[in-house]
Amino acid sequence: MQVNTIMAQKSTRRKARKDDSESEIDPVYHALSRINGSINRMTLTQLQQQLNKIGLNERGVKEVLKKRLKAYYKKQKLAQKPESFDGKQYYPYLIVLDFEATCEKDPPTDYLHEIIEFPAILIDTADNKIVDEFHSYCKPSLNPKLSNFCTDLTGITQQQVDSALEFPHVFNSFETWLKKHELLLARRCAFVTDGPWDFSRFLNIQCCLSEIKYPKWAKKWINLKKIYGNFYKLKKPKLLDMLANIGLNFEGRHHCGRDDAKNLARIVIRLMQDGAVFQFNERLNAGKLENITEDERALLNGFAEKPSNSLQHMTDNFEDLSVTSDNPGETSTDAR
Numbered sequence: 585m586q587v588n589t590i591m592a593q594k595s596t597r598r599k600a601r602k603d604d605s606e607s608e609i610d611p612v613y614h615a616l617s618r619i620n621g622s623i624n625r626m627t628l629t630q631l632q633q634q635l636n637k638i639g640l641n642e643r644g645v646k647e648v649l650k651k652r653l654k655a656y657y658k659k660q661k662l663a664q665k666p667e668s669f670d671g672k673q674y675y676p677y678l679i680v681l682d683f684e685a686t687c688e689k690d691p692p693t694d695y696l697h698e699i700i701e702f703p704a705i706l707i708d709t710a711d712n713k714i715v716d717e718f719h720s721y722c723k724p725s726l727n728p729k730l731s732n733f734c735t736d737l738t739g740i741t742q743q744q745v746d747s748a749l750e751f752p753h754v755f756n757s758f759e760t761w762l763k764k765h766e767l768l769l770a771r772r773c774a775f776v777t778d779g780p781w782d783f784s785r786f787l788n789i790q791c792c793l794s795e796i797k798y799p800k801w802a803k804k805w806i807n808l809k810k811i812y813g814n815f816y817k818l819k820k821p822k823l824l825d826m827l828a829n830i831g832l833n834f835e836g837r838h839h840c841g842r843d844d845a846k847n848l849a850r851i852v853i854r855l856m857q858d859g860a861v862f863q864f865n866e867r868l869n870a871g872k873l874e875n876i877t878e879d880e881r882a883l884l885n886g887f888a889e890k891p892s893n894s895l896q897h898m899t900d901n902f903e904d905l906s907v908t909s910d911n912p913g914e915t916s917t918d919a920r
Contacts, residue, residue, distance in 0.1 A: 643831025655859030
């Protein structure tokens with residue numbers, strides 16, 4: 585009798601779960617699941633043929649092509665849902681930045697890098713294209729003579745840095761360029777870097793050396809390696825590998841700041857074409873490098889969606905990353 589009662593209770597619970605409307609699968613996502621399964625079973629040749637058939641780029645390694653094809657069908661299917669995300673980026677502009685700095689083949693442990701090339705590439709995310717660039721060399725003051733290793737690596741000559749302005753003047757010119765494009769307005773742009781070190785180390789140290797307050801616009805940024813690795817489900821490779829995986833070749837001279845930035849911008853554009861969405865994922869907090877969590881990202885990006893319950897108390901107390909210390913040396917201590 586007791587066994588029959590228990591079995592009846594289990595049957596009731598199973599029926600309740602089966603009839604629960606919340607467990608019903610959305611037909612659009614059900615269709616996407618089947619499409620994704622078919623794509624996962626395709627060979628490289630089949631993927632290339634299908635991409636060619638629908639007019640998409642067919643260059644890249646297999647994992648990249650699978651992601652590209654899935655993103656295409658996801659966009660097509662979600663267009664049928666009026667409440668769905670429309671595929672737009674969170675920021676009208678992305679700025680790809682890649683500093684070059686003084687360096688030695690075997691540097692001492694207390695060696696301080698100085699920025700000697702300051703390139704920035706401006707991408708319009710609506711049109712998915714490069715619309716402007718900023719570029720300047722900088723004259724180092726701590727180590728005014730470049731090492732042979734540095735010149736061989738970057739291609740930057742002693743004459744180029746000798747005839748350049750010192751960093752504070754270049755920094756002011758860059759901020760003037762930002763203001764010209766109204767890029768300092770809230771949620772107007774986001775910076776993209778190849779790893780964390782451009783801001784957390786190079787700019788951090790340089791601001792200390794030049795006695796400049798660490799800029800509010802450099803407190804948070806997008807680490808391209810993380811976006812790339814998470815989107816394509818590939819390891820976070822170096823620049824040349826990232827290009828090769830998506831079927832692109834490097835254009836220009838590797839370790840030239842301007843050329844590196846332009847090639848990074850090409851990767852950003854291809855990622856957006858394939859459906860990647862760019863959001864902040866790293867920040868500098870009290871001089872320390874930190875990852876930005878999903879919930880914090882929602883607040884920073886101004887999501888229309890309601891943040892999780894655990895974050896409700898943070899909306900008033902969440903640190904404004906645009907606020908910097910009045911002490912120009914504060915943020916550089918940990919970077920050393």
